Amino acid sequence: MENNKITIHDIAKKLNINSSTVSRALNNSPRVTQKTKDKIIAAANEMGYQRNLLASSLRTSRTHTIGIIVPRISRHFFSSAIAGIEETAYEAGYHVFICQSLEQLEREQNLVNTLLANRVDGVMVSISMETENYDHFQGLKNRGVPLVFFDRHCDIPGYNTVLIDDFRAGFEATEHLIVQGCKNIAHLSGPQNVEIYKNRFKGYQKALEKYHIPFKEEMVFSSRLMEKDGAESAKSILALNTKVDGLFSANDVAAIGAMQYFKEKGIKIPHDIAIVGFSNEPISGIMEPSLTTIDQPGFEMGRLATNLLVSQIENKAKEIMKETIVLKPSLIERRSSIK
Amino acid sequence: MENNKITIHDIAKKLNINSSTVSRALNNSPRVTQKTKDKIIAAANEMGYQRNLLASSLRTSRTHTIGIIVPRISRHFFSSAIAGIEETAYEAGYHVFICQSLEQLEREQNLVNTLLANRVDGVMVSISMETENYDHFQGLKNRGVPLVFFDRHCDIPGYNTVLIDDFRAGFEATEHLIVQGCKNIAHLSGPQNVEIYKNRFKGYQKALEKYHIPFKEEMVFSSRLMEKDGAESAKSILALNTKVDGLFSANDVAAIGAMQYFKEKGIKIPHDIAIVGFSNEPISGIMEPSLTTIDQPGFEMGRLATNLLVSQIENKAKEIMKETIVLKPSLIERRSSIK
DNA sequence: CTGTTAGCGCATTCAC
DNA sequence: GTGAATGCGCTAACAG
Secondary structure (H helix, E strand, O other), X not given: OOOOOOOHHHHHHHHOOOHHHHHHHHOXXXXXXXXXXXXXXXXXXXXXXXXXXHHHHHHHOOOOEEEEEEOOOOOHHHHHHHHHHHHHHHHOOOEEEEEEOOOOHHHXXXXXXXXXXXXXXXXXXXXXXXXXXXXXXXXXXXXXXXXXXXXXXXXXXXXXXXXXXXXXXXXXXXXXXXXXXOOOEXXXXXXXXXXXXXXXXXXXXXXXXXXXXXXXXXXXXXXXOOHHHHHHHHHHHHHOOOOOOEEEEOOHHHHHHHHHHHHHOOOOOOOOOEEEEEOOHHHHOOOOOOEEEEEOOHHHHHHHHHHHHHHHHHOOOOOOOOOEEEEOOXXXXXXXXXX | OOOOOOOHHHHXXXXXXXXXXXXXXXXXXXXXXXXXXXXXXXXXXXXXXXXXXXXXXXXXXXXXXXXXXXXXXXXXXXXXXXXXXXXXXXXOOOEEEEEEXXXXXXXXXHHHHHHHHOOOOEEEEOOOOOOOOOHHHHHHHHHOOXXXXXXXXXXXXXXXXXXXXXXXXXXXXHHHHHHOOOOOEEEEEOOOOOHHHHHHHHHHXXXXXXXXXXXXXXXXXXXXXXXXXXXXHHHHHHHOOOOOOEEEEOOHHHHXXXXXXXXXXXXXXXXXXXXXXXXXXXXXXXXXXXXXXXXXXXXXXXXXXXXXXXXXXXXXXXXXXXXXXEEOOXXXXXXOOOO
């Protein structure tokens, strides 16, 4: 039917008015009569007009788009977070540009530049496991593009951040195992440049300390916390001289990898080894209730982070404030007692 | 350090040359001396120049961005497909704008318009379960924006499509159950406006026919194939007069829901009821090998669909060809025999 | 090889 | 309340 590209000029010509009026009408400016507005909007619909956001953004230097960089969209936590982000962003009139770093620093760096080149109004990041410095975020700061970290944040102060209390999560997870009777508790930890893993580890140590259980270096297995890392760590755990009877994993995926390995070896969960990991709904749901998990409120974090970002974007005139929102983790016990 | 917005004019001024030359140099045009190129690139880096893609795209009417609409990014099949799409797109010099319809027609319609307004160079869609007509894709055609359907396609000819042979998948799944000794095989089916579900259903019927097993309407449970739908169907299956001993589910999620329900009720899989579903790696991996699955080559489909789309985009001068690529499904048996 | 000019589509001054 | 003119930053056409 309608051909290719209809511009405000085309509809102005047809109505024998000026394109500025059309522009104003379509932006619902109060400086246009309702009558002419109606006429213009009717004509626009009829002609199949569609605003060219590129031109509009070029002119206003606002894209109403926010960029988000996560390690991997298929991870349950991140897809929940994205759901929260999209919902909130949509309500505030923003679109979301979703990007995956795939845990690679180089990709993360490129993505920041891509987002910058696309002139997004703000950026939300959960850093990759390889990210140890933050130079690549400097460009955002130079351009005055608001940035919010969520979940996997950095330890440099002065950034806006939404996170959960990971120290507390680690502490409670470990305490839970201790209270249930575990004596030798191993820990699967992640790269220490990522604050969440560092803090979960600290929580683990603190819980041991509280219950006067000696901390042993060899009980901590550091890896990138993929499924196979969990399995490998499980193998190492079985090879230890000490008989391990509890395990706290710093993420969901590694916990699952470890659990699988243990099961293959005929080890009973939680009877022989009790595990506390993090929630991963699609998987948690189909497992027998052998895993106690810590819930990560991804959706909620997404919402909060987006609100924070949007308020930064829209108050850019004022000095950008630095804010940190801390959420409480919650332990989900799938059974009344472990041992 | 560097301030806000540096344009090609700024760097032209600094070097006492014309901005067109700068533009040409930055686009690596052969019509600029290597010397001046080097000089310009050096200056650009030094000044922290970053191309404004909005302006560039406005001028060239090419964004080098492709939009993709899937029902839900967290679904294993789609996240694999997205991985394939991103990889291929990146190689071809395109960015990917990922959107989720969340199985809602209205969202799908809005997303098409959003992509259009953002002037993406092409679009890839796997339709929602609610999508029964295709008017909302008309705008793409009018604008000459190439469109490729993958996996969940439509039955209207004249569109580019990448799909797997779903009839064959349904047939082989059902045949597998029959050969393993199942006599009463139920089927979990999805909305029949979605071709893949229709064809899987047809394959199921054809297999029954081949083995002279009477088809019974009450053995088919139609739903939106969510996890809870699978569970509900499982409940209905147990309430039947006929004792069902085999189940073919038209997707992975419903199969998992059904399996959980059966297990809760103490029914042994596959001894009491054998199930064939579709692969869902993160979940398949942690289950005991009780589920035979059909592999959906998401990554491969993503690659193929992207290649198809890119070739359409880049040959837009010629008439747009219509092509359908059909992939073979492959049955993955996790154990040698079921019964 | 490089400079000049014009315009992509829109929003925003400034007039009236 | 509406029209005319200008420019966002870039690239393409045409000169030279």
